[in-house]
Amino acid sequence: MAAVAIVDEQDRSSLAAVRANIGLAWADPIGRVGFFLLALTFLVALVGPVLFPFNPADVGATAASILQPPTAQHWLGTDELGRDVFRETISGSQISLLVGLLATAISMLAGTVVGLGAGYSRGPIGALMMRITDFFLVLPTLPLIIVLAAIIGQSLSVIILVIGLTSWASTARIVRSQVLSLRERVFIDRVRALGATDLRITVVHILPNVLPLIFANTVLVIAGSILSEATLAFLGLGDPVHVSWGTMLHYAFEVGAAGRGAWWYLLPPGIGIVVVVLGFTLIGYTLDRIVNPRLRNR
Amino acid sequence: MPRLRYLLTKLGQVLVTLLAVVTFNFYLFHVLPGDPIRLLARAGNLQPEDIARLRQLFGLDQSLPVQYLVYLRDLATGNLGMSLTYRQPVSDILAQRIVNTVELLTVATVLVVVIGIVAGVVAAARRGTRADAGTVIVSLFFWSLPTFWTGLMLIFILGVYFHAFPISGSGTPGVFYTSPIAQLEDFLPHLVLPSLTLVLVDIGQFVLITRSSLIDVLTEDFILTAKAKGLSARQVLWRHGVPNAMLPVVTTSALYVSLVVGGAIQVETVFSWPGMGRLIYDAVLRRDYPLIEASFLLFAVTVILVNFVSDLLYLWIDPRVRNA
Numbered sequence: 031m032a033a034v035a036i037v038d039e040q041d042r043s044s045l046a047a048v049r050a051n052i053g054l055a056w057a058d059p060i061g062r063v064g065f066f067l068l069a070l071t072f073l074v075a076l077v078g079p080v081l082f083p084f085n086p087a088d089v090g091a092t093a094a095s096i097l098q099p100p101t102a103q104h105w106l107g108t109d110e111l112g113r114d115v116f117r118e119t120i121s122g123s124q125i126s127l128l129v130g131l132l133a134t135a136i137s138m139l140a141g142t143v144v145g146l147g148a149g150y151s152r153g154p155i156g157a158l159m160m161r162i163t164d165f166f167l168v169l170p171t172l173p174l175i176i177v178l179a180a181i182i183g184q185s186l187s188v189i190i191l192v193i194g195l196t197s198w199a200s201t202a203r204i205v206r207s208q209v210l211s212l213r214e215r216v217f218i219d220r221v222r223a224l225g226a227t228d229l230r231i232t233v234v235h236i237l238p239n240v241l242p243l244i245f246a247n248t249v250l251v252i253a254g255s256i257l258s259e260a261t262l263a264f265l266g267l268g269d270p271v272h273v274s275w276g277t278m279l280h281y282a283f284e285v286g287a288a289g290r291g292a293w294w295y296l297l298p299p300g301i302g303i304v305v306v307v308l309g310f311t312l313i314g315y316t317l318d319r320i321v322n323p324r325l326r327n328r
Numbered sequence: 329m330p331r332l333r334y335l336l337t338k339l340g341q342v343l344v345t346l347l348a349v350v351t352f353n354f355y356l357f358h359v360l361p362g363d364p365i366r367l368l369a370r371a372g373n374l375q376p377e378d379i380a381r382l383r384q385l386f387g388l389d390q391s392l393p394v395q396y397l398v399y400l401r402d403l404a405t406g407n408l409g410m411s412l413t414y415r416q417p418v419s420d421i422l423a424q425r426i427v428n429t430v431e432l433l434t435v436a437t438v439l440v441v442v443i444g445i446v447a448g449v450v451a452a453a454r455r456g457t458r459a460d461a462g463t464v465i466v467s468l469f470f471w472s473l474p475t476f477w478t479g480l481m482l483i484f485i486l487g488v489y490f491h492a493f494p495i496s497g498s499g500t501p502g503v504f505y506t507s508p509i510a511q512l513e514d515f516l517p518h519l520v521l522p523s524l525t526l527v528l529v530d531i532g533q534f535v536l537i538t539r540s541s542l543i544d545v546l547t548e549d550f551i552l553t554a555k556a557k558g559l560s561a562r563q564v565l566w567r568h569g570v571p572n573a574m575l576p577v578v579t580t581s582a583l584y585v586s587l588v589v590g591g592a593i594q595v596e597t598v599f600s601w602p603g604m605g606r607l608i609y610d611a612v613l614r615r616d617y618p619l620i621e622a623s624f625l626l627f628a629v630t631v632i633l634v635n636f637v638s639d640l641l642y643l644w645i646d647p648r649v650r651n652a
Binding site: 060161164165168169170171172173174176177178180181253257260261264265266267279282283287288289291293296300303304307308311312315 | 344345348349356357464465468469471472473474475476477480481483484487488489495585586589590593594597598608609612613615620621623624627628631632635
């Protein structure tokens with residue numbers, strides 16, 4: 031019986047569990063809407079630039095081509111330099127997704143390592159890791175990101191790094207609380223009795239059990255990272271070379287698009303952000319309810 | 329006595345966190361960016377002796393530990409340095425701006441708390457119905473809105489298209505007010521769109537937390553007891569359910585403060601609201617480091633202190649913690 035319990039405990043919470051949770055999220059109406067929104071975004075980001083390439087240097091020849099409403103030639107009008115907003119928006123989807131996904135990867139890695147360490151280690155190292163996590167948790171995120179970007183620089187890689195390194199604290203907390211309860215379980219005592227090292231116990235036996243929780247959290251962190259990038263770029267701290275939706279809205283704001291009634295310049299990038307963020311949020315919310323036993327049946 | 333010990337532990341943690349933030353801030357602004365003199369001298373051909381004099385003036389000829397101690401002393405005496413662009417003491421600028429931000433955030437927060445709790449309670453009480461599902465979906469949608477874009481949309485729709493509200497500043501420029509009431513009459517319309525933006529983007533999370541917390545509480549035994557006593561559904565919900573559901577809402581208020589600070593920066597930027605948020609935006613654009621540094625410190629200290637107050641509040645409202 032005991033052997034069955036061990037197998038069961040690990041089997042339930044590995045990659046298979048993550049896959050099962052995705053299936054459950056798909057079965058939920060809210061989750062399914064999220065998947066559709068994401069599919070739409072990824073389709074636009076992957077196929078769009080091939081069909082409608084955007085050339086940032088393709089500016090309008092005359093003053094009359096600046097901030098023009100939609101025409102047959104420019105389906106969503108032109109921006110403050112006379113460039114095609116439709117193509118610019120499609121190209122911006124790539125930057126937003128790229129930053130969101132890579133920043134989240136950094137955040138997940140940092141959050142998982144710190145969370146595992148803080149939860150598993152009983153000594154001063156664990157306590158110190160927890161204090162550092164708490165410290166980052168109380169720092170106001172947006173001011174911190176702004177300050178770091180203003181000091182370190184505005185290239186795409188710096189933005190990814192800054193967003194990733196400022197958003198891991200909540201993940202670390204979630205992982206830690208889960209590890210705290212896992213390390214008291216009998217099956218961990220058993221593998222320890224068999225002579226497994228601490229590193230092996232955390233990586234092989236504890237990590238797979240935390241994976242579904244990390245995955246649900248990841249999806250929500252992606253939504254947050256994309257919002258952070260958009261906000262940073264809107265505040266003029268984006269990468270000037272790689273135009274994202276936030277950068278577009280920054281220039282739209284700078285040239286007073288709202289006051290000039292240039293809805294075609296304000297709506298496409300904004301709707302793009304809302305669609306992708308909403309997609310990740312809906313899936314993350316659904317996954318959270320599935321993996322978090324306290325939230326189940328809500 | 330355990331209560332006193334809890335209090336002292338929390339107080340100790342806050343002091344350590346505050347010192348950590350100050351040190352972090354020092355490192356961020358005094359060690360990372362390199363030589364501030366180069367920044368100050370970006371305009372021209374400074375002679376080596378001028379540079380040396382500037383270094384001495386700013387205390388940069390001292391060693392880092394000495395600079396750190398001087399920094400701590402300056403902070404303790406309220407000396408936050410001079411702004412590079414305003415040519416005024418940073419503390420004076422902050423003092424002018426902070427009131428506007430507090431006004432904006434107070435109005436928005438009161439609205440978010442009141443509307444959010446009521447909507448969350450109503451949704452939880454009708455759990456599983458269409459109204460509940462609608463509330464959840466609308467909340468998730470608002471949660472996903474970028475704050476700055478929501479502001480731009482409100483400017484476009486309510487400000488430019490319908491001309492319903494002013495879209496910029498906290499008052500009409502160049503107007504001389506004959507009475508405080510006239511000033512208030514000008515101020516309030518300016519407050520509508522910025523606070524509406526904050527309410528829209530911040531309310532979703534509040535509704536969801538209230539709702540899920542109350543759903544938890546409604547399954548507890550004492551709710552069954554209250555029903556069995558013959559209390560009306562309304563009494564069970566508002567007298568027995570809601571107060572107990574407020575605990576998680578209080579603990580997440582710390583998260584909310586961080587959120588609302590970020591919201592203030594965006595909203596004040598979009599609406600040219602003369603507060604702390606617009607200040608940090610302008611300071612970043614002009615790379616006015618002393619101003620950025622002080623604004624960041626002020627934001628961080630505020631969030632830490634609100635966290636502390638939230639801990640105290642928790643102690644006060646939860647008898648389990650109070651008597652533990």
